Amino acid sequence: MTTSQTSQPLPPKYLQEDDLSEECEKLLSILPKEKGWIGSYIYNYQGIWTSPRVIQAVIACQQQFQAQDSDIILVTNPKSGTTWLKSLLFSLVNRMKHPIFEQNHPLLVKNPHDLIPFLELRLYLDGQVPNFSSFSSPRLLSSHLPYASLPKSVQDSRTKLVYLCRNPRDTFISMWHYSNSLRLHHLDTNSIEEMLDLFCKGVSLHGPFWNHVLDYWKESVEKPHKVLFLMYEEIKEQPKIQIKRLAEFLECPFSMEEENCGVVDEILRMCSFENLSNLEVNVNGKLSTGVENKMFFRKGEVGDWKNYFTIEMSEKLNHVIEQKFQGSGLRFLYN
Ligand code: PAP
DSSP states (O other), rough: OOOOSSOOOOOOOOOOOOOOHHHHHHHTTTTEEEEEEESSSSETTTTHHHHOHHHHHHHHHHHHOOOOOOEEEEEOOSSSSSSHHHHHHHHHHHTTTOOTTOTTTTHHHHOOOHHSOOOIIIIITTEEEEEEETOSOOOOEEEEOGGGGOHHHHSOOOOEEEEEEHHHHHHHHHHHHHHHHHSSSOOOOOOOOHOOOOOOTSTTTTTOOHHHHHHHHHHHHHHHOOOEEEHHHHOOOOOHHHHHHHHHTTTOOOOOHHHHTTTTHHHHHHHHHHHHHHHHHHHHOOOOSBBGEEEEEEEOOGGGGGGOOOOHHHHHHHHHHHHHHTSOOOOOOOO
């Protein structure tokens, strides 16, 4: 954890546009661009809308990352509950090494993003080969990349992918709040109507939202041993069932003894919004990318969109949702 020393914080590292490679600068000049959610612009690279520095990191990650069969990669659209699932995944997979009742459990002193780093937003952000020597096996990693943009070795290996999806209305509201809080001081706050227009057009952080979800949904149906598709709302509704599903998918199911000793309940309690959001590290800490940990904890509820959407906005988004997900078999819970 590092603490801010200045009153005027720098933008998060993944938004900084200095030090880009010549190759990346050249590429940017020909990529489609749109108004940015956080920075001035976002660019479309391989169908993903993101910031210049992340594009450079995506290229480095695609060229260099060598997946291992034992790797577990958590993938999400931004603001779908990544932080929550990182905490669940970490405590579940490491429960032998770090018993959940342990007084100095890593989750008590580190933000989940520090325990399961993003490939393109953290490890490859400097365009260098990261040092994986401190990772224990299985390596727990994460990404916001769409399926088609994952490094080839991830698709070709037995690496397991855990995908978390959240209903688009709450994802949008969460993204709108997050990006307004991070927007650089000289830029105005984005209006909700304007950002909904962009979201519907697919221009969202790591968007389009729709293709991201649909591609992983399809992969999870075709390759159920490789991709597990989870939903934020279902974890909220039936946390025990969903975490057991996750444990079984990862081939580390809970024993009867663990269940009887309350291990499952304790993992859920430890990773709850109430617990995590009140920890000192998450109230006052910062990630190495410069983002304050508290930015990842706002309300953590299902249905907050109702406090923001007008009827017109609802109808607009409904129309896109129907159009995009028709016939996919995918249904969202909104309440
Ligand atoms: P990221 O993709 O940038 O890492 P992510 O963690 O997906 O962000 O999104 C944060 C959302 O998850 C916030 O939602 P909100 O804006 O609607 O409130 C945040 O509150 C929510 N969240 C964080 N931790 C938890 C948790 N333990 N349980 C439930 N929701 C959580």
